[in-house]
Amino acid sequence: MKSRVLVITSGKGGVGKTTTTANLGTALAMQGKKVVMLDTDIGLRNLDVVMGLENRIVFDIVDVVNGNCKIKQALIRDKRFEGLCLLPAAQTKDKSAVTPHQMKNLTNELRKDFDFILVDCPAGIEQGFKNAISGADDAIVVATPEVSSVRDADRIIGLLEAAGLSNSKLIINRLRNKMVKRGDMMDIEDILDILSIDLLGVVPEDETIVVSTNRGEPAVLENSSRAGEAYRRVARRLLGEEVPINAQEDTSNLVDRFKKMLKLAR
Amino acid sequence: MLDLLARLFGKESTSSKDIARERLRLVLVHDRSVASPEFINALKEDLIKVIQQYMDIDMEGLLVSIEGEDNSVALVANIPIKGLKRAAGD
Numbered sequence: 001m002k003s004r005v006l007v008i009t010s011g012k013g014g015v016g017k018t019t020t021t022a023n024l025g026t027a028l029a030m031q032g033k034k035v036v037m038l039d040t041d042i043g044l045r046n047l048d049v050v051m052g053l054e055n056r057i058v059f060d061i062v063d064v065v066n067g068n069c070k071i072k073q074a075l076i077r078d079k080r081f082e083g084l085c086l087l088p089a090a091q092t093k094d095k096s097a098v099t100p101h102q103m104k105n106l107t108n109e110l111r112k113d114f115d116f117i118l119v120d121c122p123a124g125i126e127q128g129f130k131n132a133i134s135g136a137d138d139a140i141v142v143a144t145p146e147v148s149s150v151r152d153a154d155r156i157i158g159l160l161e162a163a164g165l166s167n168s169k170l171i172i173n174r175l176r177n178k179m180v181k182r183g184d185m186m187d188i189e190d191i192l193d194i195l196s197i198d199l200l201g202v203v204p205e206d207e208t209i210v211v212s213t214n215r216g217e218p219a220v221l222e223n224s225s226r227a228g229e230a231y232r233r234v235a236r237r238l239l240g241e242e243v244p245i246n247a248q249e250d251t252s253n254l255v256d257r258f259k260k261m262l263k264l265a266r
Numbered sequence: 267m268l269d270l271l272a273r274l275f276g277k278e279s280t281s282s283k284d285i286a287r288e289r290l291r292l293v294l295v296h297d298r299s300v301a302s303p304e305f306i307n308a309l310k311e312d313l314i315k316v317i318q319q320y321m322d323i324d325m326e327g328l329l330v331s332i333e334g335e336d337n338s339v340a341l342v343a344n345i346p347i348k349g350l351k352r353a354a355g356d
Contacts, residue, residue, distance in 0.1 A: 146286075180283075184281060186283045190283065190287050194287070
């Protein structure tokens with residue numbers, strides 16, 4: 001299998017890039033793939049704590065690109081899956097500690113040993129973003145159903161296209177079915193209309209994400225987690241399987257259909 | 267029951283997601299055009315070419331921008347005129 005470098009990005013902060021990276025990485029490893037997750041948020045690293053691997057860090061991504069250590073010395077093996085690794089960001093440097101050229105070399109080096117290289121991108125559109133996307137084959141854009149997040153996603157999609165990444169896929173995160181039903185949250189269709197990119201998955205708002213982050217155990221490990229289930233489905237789609245968007249995300253019920261009919265009649 | 271009726275009739279048009287969608291639509295028209303200064307510059311140059319056939323304009327003072335108002339997005343051009351050209355045949 002040819003390895004793939006995927007950057008997980010969003011523009012806006014706090015929409016779930018790191019959570020998405022951790023869960024997709026873990027879900028792909030559950031499917032037997034060799035996966036490395038790169039935290040490129042230098043100065044504000046967090047993928048380590050979401051994965052529960054913060055106590056094992058010795059070297060980081062800046063050490064690797066500066067040649068202070070070998071890649072293998074900096075890679076942290078996951079507690080649960082043999083084929084899952086994390087390359088943590090440096091916490092005491094800033095985004096300029098890595099260049100796009102170095103990132104490209106690093107991801108190319110990692111292609112030799114891994115099926116998937118997931119790059120967790122920092123928020124913003126500056127140096128950190130440019131670094132994160134420079135080695136990527138494709139991008140996964142994460143957005144929540146809010147005006148600010150969708151607006152930033154639109155900007156990011158434009159910047160990705162300008163950088164030659166024109167096949168970006170969208171994950172809609174933290175969708176609240178109840179709010180969609182009462183017309184107080186944009187639905188999947190609204191967002192796809194505006195952004196006009198392909199949908200990769202829809203993750204419902206789910207308290208188990210907070211619990212799993214508290215514990216440092218990605219939600220995909222929890223069978224009963226709805227968000228975890230959604231991420232497992234995204235992982236299967238990434239592997240080429242045709243998995244329909246979760247039935248529970250389908251908002252049409254009898255009342256909605258009746259309303260639609262009335263709307264047509266008016 | 268009243269609530270259900272209210273939801274079926276009338277109230278729907280003021281749902282906050284419709285407001286969100288409309289605001290996004292407008293802000294993105296603005297964002298997408300402003301995102302490229304090349305776009306504005308190309309537009310400016312073409313405008314100058316056409317207008318110069320009819321009048322002398324102050325190129326230094328010329329301003330072209332895309333601005334969002336309450337419910338619409340407008341192309342705003344401020345073009346100081348130095349003098350009119352005489353129409354051919356006068």
